[in-house]
Amino acid sequence: MRVLAIVRTELTRVFRWRANIFFLLIMPMGLILLLGMAFGNSNTRVGVVKGESGSLARQLVAELGLQPGLETRSYGNKSALEKAVERGYVSAGLVIPGNYDRLLRTGKPASIDYFARPDSLAPQVRLAVEAAVSAQGSDLTAARIFQRTRGGTLGGALERVSAVKVGSPVGVRLLAAGGGKYPRSRGQFQQSASTQLLLFAFLSALTGAVWLIETRRLGVARRMLSTPSSTREIMLGIMLGRWVITLMQSLLIVVFSWLVFSVNWGDPLGTGAIILAFSLVAVGAGLLIGTLFASEQQAAPVGMIVGLTFAAIGGSMAPLETFPATMRKIAHITPHAWANDAFNTLLVNGGGLSSVWLDVVVLCAYALVLLTLATWRLRRVLTS
């Protein structure tokens, strides 16, 4: 088969260049590791300055740490904490005043300074802080009412109240909207694996446009055309070659991340469909760029720009759910957003192929448009 011969040539050319192994495989795995280590536990970090650290201050910090999705870090003073918030090491900062315990134990109100980065996690942190504060405020308010009714000191009332071991008569239970229990938090590398798979499959397919230009520049295309192969066979060979490379890359990322980081890839049919459809989109976009530009020096940066920008907008750098609502709508211009949505449904909610069919259809539509355009351009640049 002449088509297969062209596919084989494409593969040989790509893998003969060792650096490609780095970009196709080592780089994505490195990032999955890096992101998993940095953000994998998905807890939001809150920095705390504890002041003189009385027992009430310590109790508040412990209460904060108990809030779901929150994790505390201690800082020695306010300016160190401010710096940490500014640099994004923690999402928000709380400064518990030095006289916190004294104020509260003498029945005076205490005020905690709170500051956050102006990002989309801020409201969540704010409410979690409120919840922790109201949990601590519970005993204090009860003690004040006790003191007002029975007299005595506030300290005595606090002791009396703390001795009452009673939970809230109102419990809170989490349920998943799709039915059943709300899933526990995912593995450390779960989120980064699927987002980085998309980022790199697309990026590599786009920067692969350079190879198509080289095919023309070195005259490989002309030589292929002088053989008895038809233009159609050559185009099919080139496209299949690029598709096989993208699929191989995706498959290797799936297998390695499963083996090394125990990433769960969910329903094989669903994941397979997403990867097949998305890789077609990527190949179409890559071929289109490869046919729109004349030199490698232009195509390479354009591929990088489009590849990284789409990944950023489409939720492969920061998760879509942290986007503001309007931005989330705009994000769905990119195929990444649809694929990320599909992976979320599959991997977070544990759905199957039937729950992601719409996303897959949209991806197929993208692929169809891009591949049609690319075929049309490819025929022109090969035969002109």
Add this chain to the structure above:
Amino acid sequence: MRRSGPMGAAFLITAKDLRQRLRDRSALLVAVVAPLALAFALGVTISGFSAGSRTFQLGLVDLDHGPAASGFSRAAADTPVTLQDAGTRARARRLVKDGKLDAAIVLPRGLSAATLGGASVRIDVIGDPKNSIGTLVARSFADSYASYVRTIAVASRALGSGSAATVKVAGEVASAKSPISVGDVSTTKKNLDPKTYYAAAMAVFFLFFAVQFGISSLLNERSDGTLSRMLAAPIPRRSILGGKVMTSLALGLTSMIVLALTTRYALGAHWGNPLGAGALIVCAVLAATAVTALVATFAKTAEQANAWLSIVSVVLGMLGGSFFPVAQAGGVLATLSKLTPHAWFLSGLQDLSSGGALGVIVEPALVLLAIAGGCGAVALVRIRRLIEP
């Protein structure tokens, strides 16, 4: 006026390189378009245009039909939460699943009675695992209510009184001012927005690509045969080298300055004191030029140089926090991050733009210069092998 001598030759080479790069637009793409596009994309998605004002739509399913629901609505007043009636539990689940609501809270029958000492009940929070933030917000909100009910239970139990007294206690708890207040002082802080961070991060990330058009193009000149021709001409080798270094510096500086000005005026990024930012930019350009020159001296062919330089630039950028605030992770990653010029440039700029005095850039500037000096010196020793036919 045509300059002559070794300097003149160096300038000629620089001018030729710059013309070449401008003509094929590659420099423009790498040094300006790419960082701007990404700074914009990351700035918009990660920070959002108005992320601070994001509100959460929570549905309320009131099966209690008592005063508890209005207590909930009151509690939502000063928070980024908007409550709306979701009707039935099934409808709430559907709205959450379709993403119309961030989460829903089901107030069970008997909630108001439980508040006043009745049997224990459970509030259900319905969330979509895909919208974990919305779910956590609803959860915290419900938790705060549970604490409020607990206050009543604790006070009544401590007082050991009957149900009539519990009603009185409940009234007191409802009207009690919280002993602890949380004052949001975010707005009084110098606004260090992600926009500025990503503008600077993308500028320094692509700087490492922009400077590659200088020194490492020696390898291209060699494979194209133009290096032999230059060497055959009466041009000292140091002029060729000088010309290439100047190309790197010129492209790097232009790129950074154009980006700083564009992001400042078009995206509203704060680069801080212009003098300090300028000094940091110069140091970063020197460091980037030296690092790329050093890497290039290890390559045999232009393709090899391109591959290695891309790998080094991408790895340094990733570790240096160009895409993600890596140092957040702490530990080994934070230490590794400190080895990259990117991290030093970014932290210096952050201190500067958050209103620091000029003194804050001394340490990062010195580190960048040390990287430039160290890598530059080794590169200079090894560079002769690049300027050979």
